[in-house]
Amino acid sequence: MPIKNLNLTNPVDNALQFLSAAQDSTEMEKPNAKTESATHKQVPIQDRPKTDMHGKELKRKRYNLLLAPSLYEDVEKIAYVENISANEAINRALALYKENKNDTLKQYAEIEKLKASGKTEK
Numbered sequence: 001m002p003i004k005n006l007n008l009t010n011p012v013d014n015a016l017q018f019l020s021a022a023q024d025s026t027e028m029e030k031p032n033a034k035t036e037s038a039t040h041k042q043v044p045i046q047d048r049p050k051t052d053m054h055g056k057e058l059k060r061k062r063y064n065l066l067l068a069p070s071l072y073e074d075v076e077k078i079a080y081v082e083n084i085s086a087n088e089a090i091n092r093a094l095a096l097y098k099e100n101k102n103d104t105l106k107q108y109a110e111i112e113k114l115k116a117s118g119k120t121e122k
Contacts, residue, residue: 065090 005049
């Protein structure tokens with residue numbers, strides 16, 4: 001049986017050639033002023049301020065929470081009556097929970113301090 005000569009090319013190479021060709025064709029277009037100014041003002045996330053000029057914390061952290069449907073429905077009802085969003089109602093509830101757990105947060109800080117000093121309890 002004769003040996004087949006397979007001329008295999010890497011599909012990634014083909015994709016890169018396609019992308020670079022497409023990029024070259026758009027380089028001729030001049031970006032509008034809004035796009036240009038927005039790209040020059042980007043600041044890395046770690047360097048961004050955590051509070052606004054009034055000291056109010058900026059909201060940035062996003063989480064997906066799994067809630068029981070009945071619990072979420074009740075939160076929505078409470079939020080509706082208080083004329084706030086369900087998200088704000090959940091934030092307020094978690095803030096109250098955190099206030100009631102200050103002793104636990106202090107214990108956590110002590111544990112971290114022990115870890116940093118190398119004195120871990122077993």
